[in-house]
Structures are given as structure tokens and as C-alpha cells.
Amino acid sequence: MNTILITGASSGIGKATAKRFQAEGWNVVATMRDTAAGGDLGALDNVLVTRLDVTDAGSIADAVAAGIDRFGQIDVLLNNAGYGAYGPLEAFSVDRIRRQFDTNVIGLLEVTKAILPHMRANRSGTIINISSIGGQITFPLGTLYHGTKFAVEGLSEALHYELEPLGIRVRIIEPGMVRTDFGGRSFDFARDENLPDYDPMAAAMGRLFAKLAADPSSPDVIAGVIWEAANESGDRLRFRAGPDAHALLEDRKAQDDETFIGGIKELMKG
Numbered sequence: 001m002n003t004i005l006i007t008g009a010s011s012g013i014g015k016a017t018a019k020r021f022q023a024e025g026w027n028v029v030a031t032m033r034d035t036a037a038g039g040d041l042g043a044l045d046n047v048l049v050t051r052l053d054v055t056d057a058g059s060i061a062d063a064v065a066a067g068i069d070r071f072g073q074i075d076v077l078l079n080n081a082g083y084g085a086y087g088p089l090e091a092f093s094v095d096r097i098r099r100q101f102d103t104n105v106i107g108l109l110e111v112t113k114a115i116l117p118h119m120r121a122n123r124s125g126t127i128i129n130i131s132s133i134g135g136q137i138t139f140p141l142g143t144l145y146h147g148t149k150f151a152v153e154g155l156s157e158a159l160h161y162e163l164e165p166l167g168i169r170v171r172i173i174e175p176g177m178v179r180t181d182f183g184g185r186s187f188d189f190a191r192d193e194n195l196p197d198y199d200p201m202a203a204a205m206g207r208l209f210a211k212l213a214a215d216p217s218s219p220d221v222i223a224g225v226i227w228e229a230a231n232e233s234g235d236r237l238r239f240r241a242g243p244d245a246h247a248l249l250e251d252r253k254a255q256d257d258e259t260f261i262g263g264i265k266e267l268m269k270g
């Protein structure tokens with residue numbers, strides 16, 4: 001029986017993926033910062049709920065060891081934990097900037113490093129990294145979030161070269177807007193009342209996000225794409241997830257920088 005280890009399985013895409021893989025007959029190591037949020041998952045067969053904070057190296061080592069101990073092997077790692085820091089760069093303290101990169105980038109790398117010796121010994125495994133449409137395109141006031149997701153895209157693509165000869169695959173998932181708590185507790189918006197220069201752009205961004213998020217995908221749709229990425233043979237690297245992701249990223253590919261970015265600026269006026 002195959003096993004997946006998921007970070008950030010307390011809600012949203014992580015939880016939906018845990019349920020999907022469990023329903024398909026996989027073992028699931030559902031990791032989260034606060035295991036109290038995993039009660040419903042813990043009640044399912046073949047699911048181990050265990051603590052993992054991607055910014056806490058000890059918790060990463062413990063969770064990986066617990067997963068291997070319980071199920072014998074981990075076949076797929078889903079690096080899903082993350083949140084969005086938005087707002088003018090000047091409004092962010094360095095600590096708040098570090099927290100965004102520590103969670104979305106360094107944490108992902110640390111969890112990957114912790115699992116690689118196991119996958120390398122097995123000469124098999126799949127590492128699936130949750131990026132975003134925001135790893136290929138940017139929106140105003142997204143300097144930090146897009147910085148992290150562009151990093152996830154680049155590091156994943158580079159990593160795939162070094163792991164492929166060892167039988168380990170890397171996949172990148174690029175969801176569009178998804179109905180989760182991303183716009184709620186996972187949204188770290190910075191505003192500084194001493195920086196009113198940015199207020200008009202923040203207001204325009206609020207309106208644009210509301211429009212873009214009018215018809216979000218269900219997290220189950222993203223879980224379906226993750227299922228495909230885990231099970232598809234071959235060396236496909238990128239998987240778009242959700243109709244809006246397909247449309248936006250297709251446009252991005254078809255247009256030069258000036259045209260696409262000009263389109264975003266037009267949208268901000270609307």
C-alpha cells in the first residue's frame with residue numbers, strides 16, 4: 001500500500017488531499033501544527049495525524065520518523081503548508097518577511113531534505129510542491145507571496161534534475177483561486193497607516209481579488225490534480241489546477257511581458 005505525507009493537512013487543499021488519498025486506499029501521514037485540527041482525519045483508517053510545523057526542524061524529523069515507523073515507507077511528499085503575505089513591501093518588518101520565506105520556501109526545503117535520505121535509499125518517491133498561478137504570474141502588492149512561489153517553481157525545476165537519476169520525481173502544482181481559508185487566517189495583509197501612498201492600490205487590489213475569487217475551485221478539484229500528479233508515469237513537471245489557472249497561465253504563455261503585465265494593470269483600473 002502506498003503512503004503520502006502531507007504538510008498543512010489541517011484544512012483546505014491539504015485536508016482535501018488527505019481525504020482523497022485515504023479514500024483511494026493509501027496510507028496518509030496528515031501533518032499539521034496543531035493536531036487538534038485533525039480529529040476527523042484521525043478517525044479514518046490508515047491515517048496518522050501527527051504534529052509538523054515547517055519552521056520547526058525537530059517537528060519535521062519527528063513526523064517523518066513517525067510516518068516511516070507506522071507505515072514502513074513514504075512514497076509521496078506533498079509540500080502544501082503555506083500562507084500569503086500581501087501588502088506594500090515597506091509595510092512589512094524584516095521578521096514578517098522572514099516568516100513568509102521561512103514557511104513557504106525554507107520550510108518546504110527542510111521537509112524535502114528530511115525525507116530525501118529515505119526516498120534515495122528506496123530509489124523511488126515523488127515530491128509534489130504546491131506552487132500557485134502566483135508562481136508564474138504576479139499581482140500588485142504580492143512582492144513577498146509571489147517571491148516565495150516563484151522560488152518554489154525555480155527550486156522544484158532545478159531539484160528535479162538532481163533527483164531524477166535517483167528514481168525520485170518532482171511535480172509542481174499550480175492552483176488558481178481555491179475555496180479555502182487562504183483569504184482568511186492564511187492571508188497576512190500588511191497596512192501601515194503612515195504609508196497612505198499605497199492605499200489606492202490596496203483598494204484596487206481588494207476589488208480585483210474579489211472579482212478573481214468570485215468562482216473559486218473546490219479544494220477537491222486540486223486534490224484530484226494532486227492525485228493525478230502522484231500517479232501519472234512520465235516526467236511531466238507542472239500541473240495546472242482549476243479552470244482559471246488553465247486560462248490565466250495559457251494567456252501568460254501566449255503573451256510577452258509587456259502585454260500580459262499591461263493586462264493586469266488594466267484589470268486594476270476596472
Ligand SMILES: NC(=O)c1ccc[n+]([C@@H]2O[C@H](COP(=O)([O-])OP(=O)(O)OC[C@H]3O[C@@H](n4cnc5c(N)ncnc54)[C@H](OP(=O)(O)O)[C@@H]3O)[C@@H](O)[C@H]2O)c1
Pocket residue numbers: 007008009010011012013014032033034037052053054055080081082083084103107130131132133174175176177178179180181182183185186
Ligand atoms: N487557496 C488558494 O486560492 C490557493 C491558490 C494557490 C495556491 N495555494 C497554496 O495552497 C497551499 C494550501 O493553502 P490553502 O489554500 O489550502 O489554505 P488553508 O486552508 O489556509 O491551509 C493552509 C495550511 O498551511 C498550514 N501552515 C501554515 N503555516 C504552517 C507552518 N509553519 N507549518 C505547518 N503548516 C503551516 C496551515 O496550518 P494551520 O491550520 O496551523 O494554520 C494550513 O494547514 C498554500 O501553499 C497556498 O499558498 C492556495
